Amino acid sequence: MTTHSPNARALAALGHDTRLSIFRLxxxxxxxxxxxxxxxxxxxxxxxxxxxxxxxxxxxxxxxxDKQGREVFNRVDFPAMNDLLGFLTSECCTGVTVRAAQGTA
Incomplete structure (x- = not known):
């Protein structure tokens, strides 16, 4: 699967339990x-x-x-995280039209 959207790549990365644990830490x-x-x-x-x-x-x-001397520090890109959260919630509660199922009794 090839994903080109930054949001799709981020969601795919977080879709793995281990990576999600690392990210949350x-x-x-x-x-x-x-x-x-x-x-x-x-x-x-x-x-x-x-x-x-x-x-x-x-x-x-x-x-x-970030490499600091011989150590590599890892930190969340908080603006990227907030962009992803914004993408996920941008249409929250805007309403979705639901059509009645045809042929149901």
């Missing part, structure tokens, strides 16, 4: 973010598995990585 960490090793420690995840999932979140535009 980073949301809780706030702007300071967390080192890769800290994320692995919190979630009990092997570094190679974690690197794969972080790469997907970065590629989806949800996580920003």
């Amino acid at each position: 980073l949301v809780r960490a706030g702007d300071a973010g967390l080192r890769v090793s800290d994320i692995g420690e919190h979630l009990g995840m092997a570094p190679s598995t974690l690197a794969h999932h972080l790469s997907t979140l970065v590629g989806a535009g949800l996580v920003i990585q």
Whole structure:
């Protein structure tokens, strides 16, 4: 499946339980973010598995990585997260016309 929309890529990335757990942890960490090793420690995840999932979140535009010396810090791109939430809620409660099913008794 190829997704071109940034929102579709973000939703696809968050559709995996492990990536959702990583993202939620980073949301809780706030702007300071967390080192890769800290994320692995919190979630009990092997570094190679974690690197794969972080790469997907970065590629989806949800996580920003900053290298500080020899450490890589990961933090949520909060404007991107808010854009995604706005996309999901932009038409909330605007009404949907429901047609009566034909042929029902």
